[in-house]
Amino acid sequence: MSTTPLVPPQSEVKKNYLNAGYGIKSWLLTTDHKRIALLYLASITFFFLIGGLFALLIRLELLTPAGDLVTSETYNKLFTMHGVIMIFFFLIPSIPATLGNFLVPVMVGARDLAFPRINLLSWYLFVIGGVLAIYSMMAGGVDTGWTFYTPYSSVYSNTHVVVMIIGIFVAGFSSILTGLNFIVTIHTMRAPGMTWFRLPLFIWSNYATSLVQILGTPVVAITLALVAIERVFKLGIFNPTLGGDPVLFQHLFWFYSHPAVYIMVLPGMGVISEIISAFSRKRVFGYEFVALASIAISILGFLVWGHHMFVAGESVYSALSFSFLSFLIAIPSAIKVFNWTATLHKGSISFDTPLLYAFGFIGLFTVGGLTGLFLASLGLNVHVHDTYFVVAHFHYIMVGGTVMAYMGGIHYWWPKISGRMYPEGWGRLSALLVFVGFNLTFLPQFVVGYLGMPRRYHAYPPEFQIWNVLSTAGATVLGLGYALPLIYFFWSARYAAKAGPNPWGASGLEWQIDSPPITENFEVTPVITGPPYDYRKVLPQEEPVG
Amino acid sequence: MATYFPFLPEQGSRFATGVDTFYFSMVGLTIFFASLIFALILFFSVRYRRRSPREIGADIHGSLPLEIFWSVVPLVIVLGIFAWATELFFTRSNPPANTYDVYVAAKQWMWKVQHPEGISEINELHVPAGRAVKLVMTSQDVIHSFYLPIFRIKQDVIPGRYTSQWFQADKPGKYHLFCAEYCGTNHSHMTGWVHVMEPRDYQHWLSQAGIGTSMVAAGEHLFTSLGCASCHVRDCPPLQGLYGSSVALQDGRTVFAGEAYIRESILAPTAKVVRGYRPIMPTFQGQVSEEGMLQLLAYIKSLAGEAPGKVQK
Amino acid sequence: MSTNHVVPAKTYVYIFLALIGLTLATTEIAKVDLGWANTPVAFLIAGSKTLLVVLFFMHMKWSSYKMKVVAASGLVWLVLLFAFTVGDYATRDWIAVPGPWPQHPPASAAFDSSHPASVPSPPVAEHQP
Amino acid sequence: MAEQAQVHPLGLRHHFNNLDQQLEAGTMGMWVFLVTEIMFFGALFCSYAIYRSVYPEAWALGSHLNSSTLGAAMTVVLLMSSLTMALGVRSAALGNQRVVILMLSLTIVLGLAFMGMKGFEYYHHFEDKLVPGYDFSGYHGAHAGPVQMFISFYFIMTAIHATHMVVGVGLLSVMIWMTSRGRFNRQYYAPLEITGLYWHFVDIIWIFLFPMLYLVDLHK
Known part of the structure; x- marks a missing residue:
């Protein structure tokens, strides 16, 4: 992107979005997309810690075959809370609401999102939903699993299901409003000259994510509302004794919840495209294919939900069509992985922390994606459905994929967000710890899953113990790997060296404004003249390389 | 073990x-x-590592x-x-042709298994080796899932309808039975064992495991005590040869008379009215327990001209 | 965009009268027994009323192509949800595919009850009540 | 009017370049929101369709419990409110604010009339003891279970629709207040148009609810 060079005036303390205002009101009533991104960053880190705590408790419980650390009711509440908090209150908002909110306006060359006040409303809805979920947890928790399958959730469970459902219902609208804001901003507020194929790939993947948020979230909102109504008024919508059909709940629930996994992973793919390109200083190989693959994933993502129900009483023919479409959706993901790898060819690669996280992402997402093919295969799904094989698969995509990309993205854009560098050595250590700890936690679960250990088991046969012990050992290393960045990011925000506008020599509009940026992002709206990822303009070469 | x-x-x-x-x-x-992806990344990142701070990559767009x-x-x-x-x-x-039908009723946190010969077991399933066994399952409360890892099969057991699966064990032994669909507090204790036995030992186990009335006999008893026999002789749809055939309905549809059709016609008779008959059959919802329903089903299947268990599939 | 395009009031009144006419029509047609056609006809009338409201009252007729795509995407995804869900319920009664392809000859008369031997297995997932 | 446009056109927000961009963003934003509403009601319609195919007779019996003439009257009232809404937005484009206020008030009155008829219908069902989850002893016909499910679908769908009506009336009163304060002119009336889009959508939902809840096999 070539643009008129910006020479910031050297006043004593430069005005930026962080020191533009002080005090609680300037944060709680802000409509600046960058401040709302930080509000989201704080709140989802809080939920990530709670969810992580539950994960450690579950792993501790599973050290021994007998259920002896907690009672089975408590264990059921633990894995339900772990699921609900991690999915609805961490993974779904993680990249779109933090990095997306911060970067989408900057990357398209706008001063703010299309609807700043709705953006703040989105954060408040998230917090209200979170408070309701915390209240439901404090009051006694929910033991239905994050999937709320009826008739257990609507008739037989005597836990605080209704409060939790209202919490998720409200938090769902926060996700809808973020998606709505992104779609309108990307369509109507691009800088002059910024055509669709000059947009960074982070924008493409967040656009695809917003499509899924808009078209999927309302369906789960009304489905969970029906479960709550059925619970309160004893109606028979999903209750078989009164004529309802629990399989219909599963259809409506998974219509959203499978595309929801693409809400979680697509922004991660966008971050990885940016990191791979920045740290090999090379245009992403097959830019148009990677961009359109995101859109293909978001659309195909709506046609495959039946692979969660192969053994749940779905008809044979419906299972056939869902299985076939689930195989097709593997192709765009494969294209992305191959294109990322090809980008490294003839690049100028430097092994900073974000790139280590990106390599981790590509490795683990490849394994996660391919094990998805195991589960899409009808014959094999019959055996591995609802076992630890499934648990390992979706953790490879969610933790190995999305959380790795999220950590890589936070490290990559930290200089832009806080204006300071993070400690590189500690960063690389945390990336290594997370990679090793992750594999030690979830590889054994593939093995014990295929041996037949079912999901959500509080006590299991003794022959599965060795794999669970290995997995728990891995979980502690993983927990340590996540704790490290938390410490050094706080340290770096106060004491680290200042970072210039473009510490990595990366291309992109966000690297041409100050770190941290001013509230309006650009003094003068940039005009885009060339394709993205043009490193010859960012770092003019004396003599061309090889 | x-x-x-x-x-x-x-x-x-x-x-x-x-x-x-x-x-x-x-x-x-x-x-x-x-490993292909890992090797490529390793090779590229070592071969093309950055050598000077201002070095940039080649200008390759794609192919x-x-x-x-x-x-x-x-x-x-x-x-x-x-x-x-x-x-x-x-x-x-x-499932192959003549399977050995075993009926399973799942209840919150236990499996009730009923053999056609009338023997019923809790959390245990004795089957003969080398014989195709078909499990016809239903649940009395929430969704469970009958999971036999040794045979690599599982099938959700849904309240309000029948689901079925089949297997043919070839090695005698004692293997795990799990509930795979989360069903509440003791989901992880709703486990059991499947005992695969040589056909000889199985017959021996059958004989001395108790002389319970066969399901067909129990079904016939229910069939008369509930008053079905009085009507299903002349002016009500004949049940002989019904199971496995196709039935023409009042509204022009043709429906396959499987286990679900029989269950539905007992619990909600006016849902599918047979052509040429008036919808006068009362509902038996709430008067027949799940076990009774399974026994009635076994009896009606026996009227299809074959003895129970060796039903032509 | 739909900026500053002023539609003559007459058009709105005509559209309104058409909508009222269609409402009365659908009420009367529902009273006549058309067998299976009742639902499609009612659906058609409701659809045409919706089209009138969207095109004229909501200015979609004069809106940009982008708006039309946004509105159409809502409809397409609704059809997706219906198609796969109803598709599952509709195919529940179908008998399972007659066995593995190579050895098992496909049953000639699938429903011919005269020789039950050829009757394929009862459907795996029975129809729910 | 011209110099006001150069200085700072009425209603232009700081992060937009011009009013056209702002209007396009606002309109697209509302249409994307309406797509989420389509999916929200769509899941309900899908469950309705599945259970209608499973219990055709019960759906017919349940639908006969609602009076189709009252339903038709409510549809006419709502269509009229769409007309007045459209005329209101049109007069905003022509700039005569008094007609805008008149039309929006008419729309509110018609909306309240619709809700009044709905309230009467609810009261009627309460009187006849036809309220699932509360007291459904008033129904003595066949298929009691599925008919109760139809009536619960009726209550859920109409209650959610009525909630959207209440939000619509709230929005309209805010628009009337803003118009009376002179916040709009010929160039800038986007909020009015966007509220119009929302109102027309709520009307479209009712256009589908009417045949689904009132006209099921009326000939039976």
């Missing part, structure tokens, strides 16, 4: 072997692709042939996997 640490699961049936071969070839495929290559090749591989897996699924979804 001595606690040993299995790495590879035991195979209890031909279907299990088929699933395992598929699984191991998929594992091989995953290892191949993962259409390469993109087509790694779209079409994965597509072909994936379609091959789909075909193989679907063929496995057809075997699992289509």
